[in-house]
Amino acid sequence: MYHEDTIAAISTPPGEGGIGIVRVSGPDVPELAAQLIRLSGSGGLQSHRFSYGTLVDPATGDVVDEVMAVLMRAPRSYTREDLLEIQCHGGYLLVQRVLETVLRQGVRLAEPGEFTKRAFLNGRIDLVQAEAVIDLIRGKSDAALALAQHQREGLLSGKLEEIRSRLAFARALVEAHIDFPEDDIDSASMKQIRVAVASALTDVSLLLDGFSAGRVLREGVSVLIAGKPNVGKSSLLNTLLREKRAIVTAIPGTTRDLIEEIVNIKGLPVRLVDTAGIRETSDPVEWEGVRLARERLATADLVLFLLDGSRDWDEDDELIRGELTGRPCIVLRNKADLPQASSCTVTMDTLADLRISTRTGEGVDELLNAIHRIFIGGEAIDSREYVALSRVRHRDALQECCSRLEQFLQNVDSGGELELLAIDLRDALSSLGKVTGETTTDEVLDLIFSSFCIGK
Amino acid sequence: MHYYEKQYDVIVVGAGHAGCEAALAAARMGCSALLLTINLDAVALMSCNPAIGGLAKGHLVREIDALGGEMGKNIDATGIQFRILNTRKGPAVRASRAQADKQQYRLRMKTVLERQPNLDLKQGEVTALVVEQGVVTGVETKVGLRFSGATVVITTGTFMRGLIHVGLTNYPGGRAGDLPSIGLSDQLRDLGFRVGRLKTGTPARLDGSSINFSLLEPQQGDDPPAPFSFSNRVIEQSQVPCHIAYTNERSHDIIRAGLDRSPLYSGIIQGVGPRYCPSIEDKVVRFPEKIRHQSFIEPEGRDTVEVYPSGLSTSLPVDVQIAFYRSIVGLERVEIMRPAYAIEYDYVDPIQIHASLETKLIANLYHAGQINGTSGYEEAAGQGLMAGINAALRSRGREPLVLRRDEAYIGVMIDDLVTLGTTEPYRMFTSRAEYRLLLREDNADLRLREHGHRVGLLAEKEYEEFMVKQEHIATELARLKSTKILPSDISPATVEAYGLHDLQNAVTFEELLRRPEVTYEDLARIDPDFAGVPREVREQAEIQVKYRGYIERQQLEVERSIKMEGTKLPVEIDYDAISGLTGEVREKLKVHRPDTLGQAGRIPGMTPAALAVISLTLKARGGA
Known part of the structure; x- marks a missing residue:
């Protein structure tokens, strides 16, 4: 066997399907199956037999869902490893929860296309199919990459990058005192x-x-509606809510100037945020709303830039356009049912440029499709899982980072040797690197050389 | 052209720190070897500071020694001051450093070379390589002699098109007082190598009898001094002190006033210098807020007045140098014996060589040392040793020895060079090693003796001693694990001394030793059976027990990476023919032509998807 660890992933497309399947493959499968699946009858799972039971979280004893499970013992399985398929009720959150329960048992989240890769490496798929496997992996990885990139531009990026550079500097300080003991650098503070x-x-x-x-899944991706006053932002929000008639929760605005609603667009939870109209103002109350709106612009996963198609482009539009530079956004020209103003042209990078009428409902389907396509990547590729899954990866990375930093502090407090402190920081940075990109040795050395006068 | 009648297995060009190790390794492995140098009186000459070791460099020396190289033994025999640095910062970052008697160092190395069977030592400037259909078959010297050899190792140091700068004056030279090597780098260029330019510098050598040492702070060596070589137990010779001096604001003003005549700041020097070893003018310009810079005044030998002021290299004109050095307290009347200078030289982009140090363009040709863009005696010696070993192995039709990043600093260094290339002189730092805790000075023998023995370099006696030590460590670790003691059997005084109040049940000695405050000596106090264990065995047992958690974590990481390291990428692989690679990745692979999948993964910009694609393509084609 080529691999020896155990992996899991959701193998059905996410959304509101009837059932969802979580697939687990690897040497730990028989043991996991026994721990996780509580059967109604006596005896354990038999190979290649469907069994009815419940999925139980071993840590709490809580029932996660009713499931149908089938265990396929090696080599008679897709991957030629021991393989478990858990069929649970469909639905975005539930399948996620089943997967998470499995992952908590020390199972690794499968890489893009990894089941297929294992099937190939274990000789299940013949050589002719190799190219197809390669294309599949590439397709999935690219989709995942594109999405990670997208998220990186969103909420996490600024904050994480800032944390990363702080830690990189801390590491540089520690490393400088290790590698340059004879240089006259300030004693390690x-x-x-x-x-x-x-x-x-x-x-x-x-x-x-x-x-x-849970919270990430509940909250979904954030889509912010921005525009100058009276272009129809609230109407758009209402239209989207009415059209879908699928409100999951209604969160009262954190201030009276921000309204957040969750809608489910083809299985993708989307958090819609309506903001105060952005314009120059001297009214302190309105100013606070504008400030909040601007702040949220920077952290939204996607911005809907709403224009009044019947009015001329003006300086308020220009102001917002400036704020949106480099942000993922869709330009929406509202009031498509009215005569259109010719000067309402806009030159900026957008993911889509649509005409819409919140009054007649014209263009709403196109908008929903566009949002879905942007996050899910359209078509039948099951890269969809990455919206949530890449977040699971991110969370794991941050958790790992946390525990290394805790270890670091513990070591500092107990007078641990500098060398061990350096390892803690290095490991913390490398966990963070899974989200932000690696911190290279060269970067650390650059920091050392630019901070200290090294050279004997 | 006269054809010399002998047919060598390995010809080494250059007898610096790389060349000496290369030639000795080849000859000791039973190959007939030839070592050619421009000047036989400058064999193993320390062109810059009179010291061996330091952080990460000391590690390299221990590794060279563990494999069967000479550097450690040479400094042990000729050192005049020995120190261990970083004694309180952790086991892996402890490093040995020694001051050398510069002349003794080179003379002893020359004697070792002369006495080595299978090795011819000759003076001669190599002006051209003999290359036939992409394979090197020998070298030609300036005086019209052609030597033929199955393999050639070139270690040109700073000599290829060397250009010496003192102020705005410059002249061709390989080192102050030596001729440059002309012609070779042109030929390398013609053969298709990308040749670049680097710069380095050295301070003036001062007359110690004109220095008032009573105004400087002395720094003594360790007592007792610890040897570098695993084969040596003690250092017999007496030690001499170094002294610490400081520059001041006036020194910096003198430097600033001379900058208009600096070849560095007037743009005459094109080569890239090392950031970690800047000239004093660089330090003054880049760190204007620093009011003083430190310098160790290091003796150049036991029987000479010459001293080396570390950290004060410069390429400013001689008149500025005189004023500058004399502005330092204690050096008011100092006489310069040899002026400071900068030197520019040619190097060959190391991504053009394999991890075996054989060039990708010309078979049987190996590059080692500064030609690969490194700086430092130890870095050079490490590469020289590997190039010598691999040239010898090639001449015997055997597979090369490539050390992994988790096995040796030598492995980290060579992998960095051949995978990433370098644009500034490359120096080893411990922070370059991701598995630093595994790569300690103390366990270099445990990591590498086996390799040295397998390739036939290590002397049989040394290998036997190593086997005994290894056995002893294993026994000792087992004994620690199996020896138990009841809290009631520990004397109250000991309980008090080590804070063992929390002990309830019987504990093993291993558990006791894991406590940060308990040392091996303490165990011996509790149970006399543990006294009398040799120092190097005690040290291993103690480190392996105390740092087990961290060590195991790093070992786990190593295991994960090893599969990729073991996957070789065939030389003939056609990246254009692999579908599923992005254009950018494809270009990178074509430029770097990595030897293994692991190496490919370290090329900046490589994606996990690309690696999966390559590995699957290989599997598909090989049917493995």
Whole structure:
């Protein structure tokens, strides 16, 4: 066998299907099956027999869902490894929860196309199919990459990058005192480094809190509606809610100027945020609303830039356009049912440029399709899983980072050797690197050389 | 052209720190070897500071020694001050450093070379390689002699098109007082190698009798001094001190006033210098807020007045140098014996060589040392040793020895060079090693003796001693695990001394030793059976027990990466023919032509998807 660890993934397309399937493959499968699946009858799962039972979280004893499970013992399975398929009720959240329960047992989330890859490497698929496997992996990875990139531009990026650079600097300080003991550099201020790391840990923990899988899944991706006053932002929100008639929850605006609603667009939970109209203002109350709106612009996963197609482009539109530079956005020209103003042209990078009428409902389907396509990647590719899954990866990475930083602080407090402190920081950075990109040795050396006068 | 009658297995060009190790390794492995140098009186000459070792460099020396190289033994025999650095920062970042008697160092190395069977040592400037259909078959010297050899190792140091700068004056030279090597780099260019330019520098050598040492702070060596070589137990010779001096604001003003005549700041020097070893003018310009810079005044030998002021290299004109050095407290009347200078030289982009150090363009040709863009005696020696070993193995039709990143700093260094290339002189730092805790000075023998023995380099006696030590460590670890003691059997004084109040049940000695405050000596105090264990065995047992958690974590990471390291990428692989690679990745693979999948993964910009595609393509084609 080529691989020896156990992997799992959702193998049905997400959405509101009748059933969802979680597939688990690897050497730990028989043991996992016994732990996770409680059968109604006596005896354990038999190979290649469907069994009815419940999926139980071994840690709490809680029943997660009623399931049909089938265990396929090696080599008679898709991957030629021991393989378990858990069929649970469909639905975005539920399948996720089943997967998460499996992952918590020390199972690794499968890489893109990894089941197929294993099937190939274990000789299940013949050589002729190799190219197809390659294309599949590439397709999936690219989709995942594109999505990760997309998320990186969103909420996480700024904050994480800032934490990363703080930790990189802390590591550079530690490394400088290891690698240049004979250079005349200021003595290691462990206190200073400790403070820096402790504050980074607090920030990572905060991010992690807001990251707990349940909350991420409940909240979905955030789509922000922005525009100057009176272009129809609230109408758009209402239209979208009415059209879908699928409100999951209604969260009261965190301030009276922000309204958040969750809609389910073809199985994808989307958090719609309506903001105050953005314009220059001297009214302090309105100004606060505008400030909030601008702040949220920077962190939304997608912005719907709403224009009044019947009015001329003006300086308020221009102001918003400036704010949106480099942000993923869709331009929406509302009031398509009215005569269109010719000067309402806009030159900016957009993911789509649509005409819409919140009054007649014209263009609403196109908008929903566009949102879905942007996040899900359209077509039949099951890269869909990555919306949530890449977040699971991110969360795992942050958790790992947290525990390394905790270890670091513990080591500092017990007078641990500098070398071990360096390992803790290195490991914390490399966990973070799964989300932000690696911190290379060269970067650390650059920091050292630019901060200290090295050279004997 | 006269054809010399002998047919060598390995010809080594250059007798610096790389060349000496290469030639000795080949000859010791039973190959007939030839070592050619421009100047026989400059064999193993320390062109810059009179010291061996330091952070990561000391590690390299221990590794060279573990494999069967000479550097460790040479410094043990000729060192005049020995110190262990970083004693309190953790086991893996402890490093040995020694001051050398520069002349003794080179003379001893020359004697070792002269006495080595199978090795011819000759003076001669190599002006051209003999290349037939992409394979090197020998070298030609300036005086019209052609030597033929199955393999050739070139270690040109700073000599290829060397250009020496002192102020705005410059002249061709390989080192102050030596001729440059002309012609070779042109030929390498013609053969298709990408040749670049680097720069380095060295401080003036000062007359110690004109220095008032009573105004400087002395720094003594360790007592007792610890040897570098695993084969040596003690250092017999006496030690001499170094002294610490500091520059001041006036020194910096002198430097600033001279900058208009600096070849560095006037743009005359094109080569890239090392950031970790900047000249004093660089330090003054880049860190204007620093009011003083430190310098160790290091003796150049036991029987000479010459001293080396570390950290004060410069390429400013001589008159500025004189004023500058004399501005330092204690050096008011100092006489310069040899002026400081900068030197530019040619190097060959190391991504054009395999991890065996054989070039990708010309078979049987190996590059080692500064020609690969490194700086430092130890870095050079490490590469020289590997090039010598691999040239010898090639001449015997055997597979090359490539050390992995988790096995040795030598492995980290060579992998960095051949995978990433370098645009500034490359120096080893411990932070370059991702498995630093595994790559300690103390366990270099445990990591590498076996390799040295397998390739036939290590002397049989040394290998036997190593086997005994290894056995002893295993026994000792087992004994720690199996020896138990009841809390009631521990004397109250000991309980008090080590804070063992929390002990309830019987504990093993291993568990006791894992406590940060308990040392091996303490165990011996509790149970006299543990006294009398040799130091190097005690050290291993203690480190392996105390740092087990971290060590195991790193070992786990190594295991994960090893599969990729073992997957070789065939030389003839056609990246254009692999569908599913993005254009960018394809270009990178074509430029770097990695030897293994692991190496491919370290090329910047490589994606996991691309690696999966390559590995699947290989599997599909090989049917493996």
